[in-house]
Amino acid sequence: MTLVVYNALSRQKEPFVPREPGRIFMYVCGPTVYDHAHIGHAKMYVSMDVIVRHLRHSGYALRYVQNITDVGHLLDSGEDRILKGARRERVEPMEVVERYMRSYLDDMDALHNTRPDIMPRASGHVPEQIAAVQQLLAQGNAYEVNGSVYFDVSSHADYGKLSGRRVAELEEGARVAARDDKRRPEDFALWKRAEPEHIMRWPSPWGEGFPGWHIECSAMAMKYLGQSFDIHGGGIDNIFPHNECEMAQSEALTGCTYANYWLLAGSLTVDGVKMSKSLGNSITIKDALRRHAAEVLRFFVLSGHYSNPIDVSEMALGAAQRGWERLMVPVRTVRQRLQQAGLAPEDGLDFGGVLDEARAAFRAAMDDDFNAPAALAALFELTRQTNAMLAAGPQPGRTTLAAIDALYTELGGGVLGVIPDSAAADGDAGREAGLVQLLIEMRMQARARKDFAASDNIRDSLRTLGIVLEDGKDGTTWKAGQPPAEEA
Numbered sequence: 001m002t003l004v005v006y007n008a009l010s011r012q013k014e015p016f017v018p019r020e021p022g023r024i025f026m027y028v029c030g031p032t033v034y035d036h037a038h039i040g041h042a043k044m045y046v047s048m049d050v051i052v053r054h055l056r057h058s059g060y061a062l063r064y065v066q067n068i069t070d071v072g073h074l075l076d077s078g079e080d081r082i083l084k085g086a087r088r089e090r091v092e093p094m095e096v097v098e099r100y101m102r103s104y105l106d107d108m109d110a111l112h113n114t115r116p117d118i119m120p121r122a123s124g125h126v127p128e129q130i131a132a133v134q135q136l137l138a139q140g141n142a143y144e145v146n147g148s149v150y151f152d153v154s155s156h157a158d159y160g161k162l163s164g165r166r167v168a169e170l171e172e173g174a175r176v177a178a179r180d181d182k183r184r185p186e187d188f189a190l191w192k193r194a195e196p197e198h199i200m201r202w203p204s205p206w207g208e209g210f211p212g213w214h215i216e217c218s219a220m221a222m223k224y225l226g227q228s229f230d231i232h233g234g235g236i237d238n239i240f241p242h243n244e245c246e247m248a249q250s251e252a253l254t255g256c257t258y259a260n261y262w263l264l265a266g267s268l269t270v271d272g273v274k275m276s277k278s279l280g281n282s283i284t285i286k287d288a289l290r291r292h293a294a295e296v297l298r299f300f301v302l303s304g305h306y307s308n309p310i311d312v313s314e315m316a317l318g319a320a321q322r323g324w325e326r327l328m329v330p331v332r333t334v335r336q337r338l339q340q341a342g343l344a345p346e347d348g349l350d351f352g353g354v355l356d357e358a359r360a361a362f363r364a365a366m367d368d369d370f371n372a373p374a375a376l377a378a379l380f381e382l383t384r385q386t387n388a389m390l391a392a393g394p395q396p397g398r399t400t401l402a403a404i405d406a407l408y409t410e411l412g413g414g415v416l417g418v419i420p421d422s423a424a425a426d427g428d429a430g431r432e433a434g435l436v437q438l439l440i441e442m443r444m445q446a447r448a449r450k451d452f453a454a455s456d457n458i459r460d461s462l463r464t465l466g467i468v469l470e471d472g473k474d475g476t477t478w479k480a481g482q483p484p485a486e487e488a
């Protein structure tokens with residue numbers, strides 16, 4: 001079976017052939033650490049994590065590099081995001097960086113994302129970025145104006161190859177910032193002169209300044225992965241201008257293909273609209289994890305193909321919660337039975353064929369461009385067959401139960417990260433969510449038989465624990481907060 005991936009560069013599915021047999025070199029654009037990460041980040045980094053996990057599970061040795069952007073990523077206003085964070089919190093820029101880098105790592109750990117092997121920081125690689133800019137200047141791919149250096153997109157015929165945007169379109173659409181002294185609007189900054197009030201600044205051959213956002217990824221990716229590496233991951237939202245500029249300047253520097261495969265995750269919307277601070281619909285990963293187990297959030301992300309957009313809503317998360325619970329039913333039963341004393345070692349059941357089929361279907365799905373929804377479907381088929389076998393009898397012995405548990409743990413746990421290692425490791429949040437869901441269902445049943453005393457009792461008892469139920473047209477949702485203060 002060969003792995004086939006959709007390459008955003010060629011815009012088609014291709015067989016995956018690594019540069020070196022058995023080894024994969026992969027880069028993913030990391031976060032700009034000036035605020036807590038939101039669930040859009042969860043979507044992208046869980047998608048990339050499952051790609052990494054599947055490739056390693058397939059036997060590849062993989063080096064995973066993900067940068068930390070701590071300088072040079074400017075807002076539309078021209079303000080550096082890190083400096084905005086520093087002003088907001090009245091601290092040093094590097095305090096903002098440390099604060100939110102740790103917050104980001106906490107979130108990624110909580111989501112069970114595999115830590116990258118190298119997490120280089122842009123501010124720690126300024127000499128490499130200056131060297132790259134110097135070479136681009138020497139080659140005639142860049143020009144300097146008043147202490148800033150810009151990439152001349154007309155010097156590089158392949159500019160636009162990744163995003164499919166043409167320079168002519170760009171000229172029409174480009175916003176012309178008055179303070180920029182670049183020759184054409186579509187040229188982009190490699191190095192920016194620091195204005196007197198700009199705190200984050202480094203000496204350079206062009207005076208004091210700071211690197212542009214795109215050059216950091218080129219410098220760090222090539223430093224740790226080589227001039228030409230296998231996979232460049234990230235989010236589709238950054239394909240232009242960030243990835244396009246990154247690729248153009250890298251290929252102008254080396255004359256060879258920068259990344260062979262571009263695997264880009266689709267974006268995330270909230271109730272059908274783009275998530276943004278100004279709309280007030282931004283949900284942090286920490287908020288989401290207070291209400292749903294990491295496994296449920298991963299299950300939600302993986303219920304769509306990584307390259308597709310996904311819409312988050314209470315209803316969608318509720319469906320993910322229920323789907324995940326359904327998947328977990330036989331896992332919990334099997335693990336509980338394995339704890340029981342006096343379990344027969346052998347049973348004479350032939351369940352190996354079902355397990356082999358589940359493994360093959362799972363593998364085929366993941367080898368088809370990391371099709372996680374199809375891989376989950378393979379696990380649901382295993383769940384259906386396991387439930388049927390447990391219900392029918394004769395009852396399985398230790399060998400069969402252990403083989404079922406091992407397969408769920410390997411594929412659902414090791415590759416997708418949606419099944420915890422053991423029932424005990426389910427996590428408090430997961431247990432709480434499961435219990436609340438159970439009570440919501442019991443309350444619905446009470447209401448259905450018109451036992452309103454019982455249904456009110458469930459709602460009021462939960463409220464004293466700080467859990468508020470809200471009845472809406474799509475069913476009942478819940479919010480966890482502080483228990484109400486005791487009434488005098």
Ligand code: ZN
Pocket residue numbers: 028029030217242246
């Ligand atoms: Zn990047």
